[in-house]
Every structure is written in structure tokens, then in C-alpha cells.
Amino acid sequence: MAFYTSLTGLNAAQTDLSVTSNNIANAGSYGFKKTTTDFGELVADSPLASGQNIGQGTRLRATIQDFTSGSMKTTNRALDMMVNGDGFFLVKSQGASGTISLTRDGSFLTDKNNNVVTSDGNYLQVYATSNAGDIYTGSNTSTATGGRVLQNLKLPSYEDQITVGKSTDGSLIQVGNSLIANGNITVNGQTISGAQITLGGASYAADGSTLSGGVMTITGGSLITTDADGNTTVTKTPNTTTYTSTDATAKVDTTTGELTSITTLGTLTANGNSYDDGHIVSIDSSTGVPTNTDGDTASNNITPITSDDSGDTSSALSNISVGTDGKVTATFANGNQYTLGAVALGDVNNRNGLHSTGNASWTVTGTSGSLQYREADTSGLGSVQSGALELSNIDLTQELVNLISEQRNFQANSKAISTDNQMVSSVMNIQS
Template sequence: MSFVTSLSGLKAAQTDLSVVSNNIANANSTGFKKSSAAFGDLFAAAPTQSTRSVAGQGVRLNGITQQFSQGAVESTDRTLDLAVAGDGFFVVKGQPPREAQSYTRNGSFGVNVNREVVDTIGSKVQLLPVDANGIPTSTDPGAMIDFVLPQSDPADPDAVLSNITIADDGVVTATFSNGNQARLGALALASFVAVEGLRPMGDSHWQATGDSGVAAINKAGIGPLGSIRSGSLETANIDLTEELVALIAAQRNFQANAQAIETANNMTQTIVNLQV
């Protein structure tokens, strides 16, 4: 039994090592959220058996959970580099034909050939329609629109786009060469009842699941969604010193379980030799 118990410890230590290694590897990934492994002990006994005479049977993995604490916000001085100072997620929509909706903390956005504002994997950033005062006219997910940069002023085709600004509440304002301004919409942010239930997709993107609940959509500045920081990006919420200590602990745990297996093997070999 000691072989099986120590083997479960080896597997647990290896899983812990993999989780910590992944955290360290993504220390420079924009919007990355670190993970931690949770373990539980294994114990089995018959209902009428005294538990005082039964040893545990090892350890098992209860789950790997992501920690959505705020990462540091670093300035880039690029308008379409956006960071959320709060709990919200940017809402993005994949390219046709699937157009799958996902959520991200990676606000490193750019513009494609169709003048659509897209993220690092080509998904289109979503806006909520707003009135002249920047108030959303609807927060229904079906009302969201693609973030597209206009080429010219709708009221004056000869006036081209000069620049855009994004306020702390996520409202996007376009300024044209004739001095006119137009509100394009407000960046759609999503929040979840149980954020740990989101399914990671990679590239700092997540999908909603039954465990996370349905996304609540609104603009920045509402409740826990937080505010938008234009010209900034959120770094990974990784403390390298903490992760390196965890790495050493996982290595020691692995070595201890390996030593337990070696000791059990020596004891078994000694018993076999006594029987010969």
C-alpha cells in the first residue's frame, strides 16, 4: 500500500510542479491569471472498522483554479491598448462563421483591414450602443455592435477621422478633421457570479460555462466592473518570488515521495531476502 500512497504523492507533486511552471512561463503574458492546484486526502474504511487502525491512502487532485486578482497596470501610450481596473472582462466575438463570444483581460487591440478593432487572436471587440450623452441605450447582449472605426464623418464625407478617445467609462468618441465628434459606443464589459467557473481558452481568453453563470453586460463604472485605462495594459498577476518558492516546495515534495518509494522498496527486498 505504501507504494500506491507514495505514487499518488508523486503524481500530485508533478501536477503542482506543472501548474507553478505554467505560471512562471506566463509571467510576461498580458492579462494572464495564475492558477493553483488544490489537493485532498484519500481515506477509506469499512463502516464497522475502527479508523484508528487504518492509514490514509494518499492524495488526489481536487481541481486547478484560476485566481482573478488584479494585475499591475503598465502605461504604453497607445490609445487602443486598454486595461480594466476592476473585475470586468472585455467582450469579443470571433470571426465568421462561428462568431463565438468570449471574454478577455488582454486589451492589446489593433485594427484590421476592415477597420474593425480586434484583439490578438482576431476576435472583434464589442460595444454597447449609446445616446448623445454616452448612456447605453441597451445592455442586452443581443444589442452589442462591432467596434469599427469610421473612415469619415457621416455628416461630411470629406472630413476624415482624426483620432479616437476612450474615456474611463469606456465611451468611445471619434473626432474628425472638420472638428465634429461622434460617440461610437461604450466598450462592453462582462461580469460573472462565479468567475472561477470560466473555461480557459488560452491567450487570456475565457468562455462562460454553467459553473460561471451567464455574463452580465454593462459599460465600465457600473458596480464591480471597474474603469477603463486607455494607453495601458494589465500584466500577469504573477509574483515571481512567490512562484519560485512554490516551485522549490513542489520539488521537495516530489523528492520526499520518491524517497518513500525507495524506502518501501528496500524494506520489501529485505523481507524477500529473509524468506529465501
């Protein structure tokens, strides 16, 4: 019996050694959490057992992960992030029914489609926000996210790839490229044919089809000139002026989400000048002559641009920043800024019930409790630190001391087995 009892001790020491070796091997892994072992005594118990039961060895009861925070490593890279607190980043696996995982490894990258992803291709999850940075909340607050909308974070290459998502419950900004259109505009008596109209960061009215606010830009197109005799012709002179407006209103198709008409241009500004007499006009396709200059016109003046059209290089993405509240801000070459979303954080009631999937990532199980969605910097789960990564929480000195202890445990159990073997041999050699 002593042989088998000591064998459980050998197995325990070997398991302990494996856990410590894994800790040491991952000392340089971002977000890694060290593991400890929990052993318990093995006793053969029964109602008829005497009070002098002798134990039968030891068994592994659990491996416990220590979720305390690791040290910070500064990288000065915007997409390198760490959580200053107890929360986890939320990432979603690829596929139509992707699984949400929790991770402490904030070394995010971009894939070929400009999605922000982990090294193994999982999408970083952010809350949808208005351009003002307010987190969008729908009418159904009974959902797990409290009505907040989770979406993949995607970085636009150009300002005209910032679009407003369709919603009937509030303002919501997404990245895509459907709210771009070609139209014909008259500003201060000068008509521009085929100008590109871009609207981003606007808010939906209750009917889900009217947009207001946000930033509208009018670029490109050709100038239409009128000679002294009143004859109007379309010249090939390109329009080099960029007009912007923050109080325009527009209509979208509630089915496709595409921009269908600009109903009000608002006050246009360009080169330090303001114009409040801007109008949308229609151009006769056969003559190129304006047919209406007395106000705004209907949706036939707007031609949506498809997602295959390239962006406007004058408004290329120039900077990405992430605030401590997790809000991701894109700045473009023309100076305009948009909030692309707010990094979502998560947690569970029993962290040691999480299932480890590697790369400092975990998935929810039945023993961990359900996933709780939270906002950064306001919910007790911590803030987001951009330009920094969390190192592992391994204490190498402690792990090396553990190795010595585990080696002695292994040697002691080996000695017990050797002693038991010698005693059995002695018995077997007794001469009658």
C-alpha cells in the same frame, strides 16, 4: 501499498511543478491570472471500515485561478485598454453565431476592415450609443443585456462613414456608410449641384423613418450661376465651401436604412456665417436648370451613395479616445466628434467555473453562472483605462519559493518509494 501511496504524492508534486512552471512562463503575458493547486486526501471508506483507516495518498481536487488585478503598464496607445476593477472585456468570435468570451487582455488591434479585434481576431463588443453618448436601450429590457444593443467596434476612416442605425425605439449610432447622399442645395441664393450630404449622430423618431439632430455636412458639388438676364447655367467651378447643421431633419427608408430625403436643412453655418434660408432644389437632368427654389422638396432630390464610394479626405479620422466610462470618441480632421459606442464589461458569479481558452480569455460554463453585462464606471465592475495594459499577477519570488517546496515534496515521495522498495527486497531475501 506504501509504493502506490507515494506514487500519488509524486504525481501531485509533478502537477504542482507543472502549474508553477506555467505561471512563471506567463509572467510576461498581458492579463494572465496565476493558478494554484488544491489537493485532498484519498481515503478508502466504507460502512464496515474500522476507525483506524489509513489514507491512500492524495489527489488533485481543483486548479484555482487567482483573478486579482495585475500591475499597469503604460503604452499611450488608445486601443490598449485595461479594466481598473473586477470586470472583463467582452469579445465575440468570428462567424454568424460567434461566441462571447471574457478577457483581461486589452491589447486590441484593427483588422483589414477596421474592426477592433484581439490578436486572434475576436471582435471587441461595445454598447450602441447615441452621438451624445447615451447607451441605447430598446423596449425589450428582459434580454440578457437589459435591452442594450451589443455590436462590434469598427473605426471609420472618414466622417461620412459614420451613420445612424435603424431603430424604432430610440437613438442608435453605428458605423457603416449608407447615410450619405448627393443632392442639390440652395444657400443664400447660391445653388450647388451634386453636393454630398452626410448625416451622422441623429436620433430616430417613434415612426422609425424620421431623423433629427446629429451633424449634417454639405460638401463638394458644382456652383450654378445666373447671369444678368436670368439665364441659369451649371458651371464647372467646384464648390469649396463646407456647410454644417445640427438641427436638420431627414427621412430614411425603413427597410434599407438609406437616406431618402432631407426634409429640413436647419441653420447652416460656414466660415463663421449662418444661413437660415437654405433649401433643397431639384435640377432638371437635361438642362441643369433649377425647377423649384421655394422650399424643401421630396425624396427624388436625394441619391444614396453606395458603400463603394470613397470617403471625403477633408474629414479623415484624426484621433480615437476612450473615456473611463468606456465611451469611444472619434475626432475628424474637420473637428467634428462622434461617439462610436461604449465598451461593454462582463462578469459571472463563479469565476472559477469559467473555462480558460488561452490568451487570458474565458468562456461561460454551467458552473460559472450566466454572463452579466455591465457598463463601465457605473456598475461596480470597474472603469476602463485607455493607453495602458494589465500585466500578469505573477509574483516571481513566490513562484521560485514554490519550486523549492515542490522539489522537496518530490524528493520526499521518491525517498518513500525507495524505502518501500528496500523493505520489500529485504523480505524477499529472508532465508528459510
